[in-house]
Amino acid sequence: MPDLKLNVNGTLRPVRAGEGEPLLWVLRNKLGLTGTKYGCGEGQCGACTVLLDGRPTRSCLTPAAAAADARITTIEGLEHNGQLTPVQEAFLEEGAFQCGYCTSGMVLAATALLHEKPHPSEDEIVEAMDGNMCRCGTYPRIVAAVRRASSHSEEKKEAAYARR
């Protein structure tokens, strides 16, 4: 088993991974980061989405070794000192979940989208999020949450600009 050092949520984590072992299993079963979910293991549902250098990535199809040089962000890495990100806040404010099992992947996919494109149109949101599945059917609220987070981010940037 190769020894790896994974940069997860800003911390270097030494870990042993099997040959070809997906990042998903390493995160969940070896690093105790169970916020990243298994939904299909085939890259179809997005429940296992993490960010590699900010890009949304299916951790179920990514060998852990392939992520060794990347900055890995999981759902657990978003909150800082009790402060949620605008996307997390927006999901809470819109009540954009039912069972919540897809939420980690949704929040990370939305985070990556808004980083890339701070003001996506409704069609762009739908296009970017379409690979993430919510079997409870909460899609309209998730779209609303991404829109809300988009305007939140803007408010926060403006506030930060005003303080300078």
Place this chain on the structure above:
Amino acid sequence: MRVDKLTLEAELHEVRDRIRIFDLDRREFLRLCAGGLLVTMSSSAAGPLAQESGRGFGGHPLPQEVSAWIHIDADGRVTVYTGKVEIGQNIRTSLAQQVAEELRAPFTSIAMVMGDTDLVPWDAGTFGSRSTPTMGPQLRTMAMNAREMLLEAAAERWKADPATLVAADGRVRNPATSESLGYGEITRGEKLTRTLGGDPVLASATVWKIAGTPEPKVNGRQFVTGTHTYPSDVVRPGMLFGKVVRPQGYHATLVSADTSAAEKMPGVQVLRDGDFIGVVADDFWSAEQAVLKINAQWKVPPQISNAELFAELKKGAGDNGLSEIAAALQNAEIRLEETYTVAYIAHAPLEPRAAVAEWTDGKLTVWTGTQRPFGVKDDLAKAFRLAPGQVRVLMPDMGSGYGGKHTGECAVEAARLAKAAGKPVKLIWTRAEEFTWAYFRPAGVMEIHAGAQKDGTLVAWEHHNYNSGPSGVGTPYKVANPVTRYHEWQDAPLAQGSYRGLAATANHFARETAMDELAHALSMDPLEFRLKNLDDPRLKAVFVTAGEKFGWGKEKSTATRGFGIAGGTEKGGYTAACAEVEIDADKKIHVRRIVQAWESGAVVNPDGLRNQVMGAMVQALGGALFEQIEFANGNVTNGHFAEYRVPRFKDTPQIEVILLDRKDLQSAGAGETGIVAVAPAVGNAIFAATGERLRSMPMARERS
């Protein structure tokens, strides 16, 4: 473990359920929480639960039959113990709201202990839209009595008349003296217990302050931070990971198995027990690799495929003798005789079946995702010949079920592996296992014979359902001597069981499509035709509301844009939906907009209810348009999300949910019936645009 035949209808589960008496663990528990105030409720005396269980008092002395209990500790913390479970439907929040309401305690002081079979009273399970109409009133009654007991205890201490005291915000105040005591202070050092019977007497929803409000989900923050522990996230000390070798088809028998390569892998153990082959390993990846190295050969008996399905299902009919309403049909000016079908579909909850099993001193503890913790406990006790007190099932709020997680096969497998390994074992089914070895919403054939007069009066109605189930088969429309019948078929080709709404989806699809066909044959407006034949004011109200909000009748359907309507009632919920579809240049169907009116009595949490009804509508689109299990020779041939299409963002139309809040009526459940109107509304809209009548779900497949 394969469950070949599941009970089709939740109601049957309930009839079969038996009322349990306390075992020692619960008596011990009651003793332990003796400090403080404890209110329990006799399930046999409670009207709603007596109905749910289908049994009366049963001759057991109180307090042996208890459906739930509420405890208030010395710090004023309120703990509610119930066997209902949270699977995304928001019941953890909405039940706590009702307790807070009647107890006059802050919402945040309420904690819910749910689905832990050692701590909560026996419960049939979370299905059939029963939690709100049964558990809600029971908890409210208990909370109301707890409040009365607190007022009485405070009155005794202050030598005051309890009627002059006020309970609010978790405190009892004496307005005359300005004295006040927190609930915890009142109970400190004392043991106050009361067991209730009789019918609940409850405050009207018109005066609700906490119930009836859009309280956010209690554990929302855990979802957005990834810290909620789902069943598949449970970790135990020394835990191993399990995998099971699956047969090559249904009803297969093992011919041979070479497990030597897997056994040579470090840290891997192989367990064989008859046709059951499983592995455990230190880590999940090794377990997966080990299973791939096992070469097992199976003999799979010949089995039918999709192509033969509907003929097969009708074998349950025998000599049906259609039509039983021949005379009434003969006299009808307009006649309809049509057949409708629905395919097998999968629940596909995003969290597949998962269980962690642990044996300690002969006692088995299993954390697993299920809608029936006590049912799974029974499964485990039976499988391992254990006394009820030797099995504990815990159900962390799970990644949903939609009726698909009633059974305990994964829990039994995990327990089997853990017993052999001598260590705790986690087993999570793969998506492919979930698609193949779980159970399905039954496929069905519906035949409708109906007649109407040219003035739009319905005069003959006969509706037969083959295999999919009796839910929603009865018609809400006025018609003399209707015949509605469910024909069970015991040898259905796939394992089938409950699915959100049960057969109400299939039966509403058939009936509401047939009603649309009759309306068109009569050249009547489909909404007008329905209203003409309806007496039920609640059903009329949702039809009228949906039509108004949608703008029904304002615009005529064209070849590229169609409008359809459908509705119905089941399990105390009333719904009607209007759909708008667009047919593009490639003749593809796009559902653009659905407006659905919903009424289920007094609304407990409008935000949660709106979310749940909207979710049901999105889920409904899958079965309506493209979901279908394909199978041949004892195998599912499209058991992957790449091949089995479920609704995604792009499939989701503009959705409006209109809630009718009937504060004068008891709250009914809302988890299921929101799913029934979408498919026929969409089908009727497609017809309005294209003139093409689609009578098989999924409709987009039939059409292509």
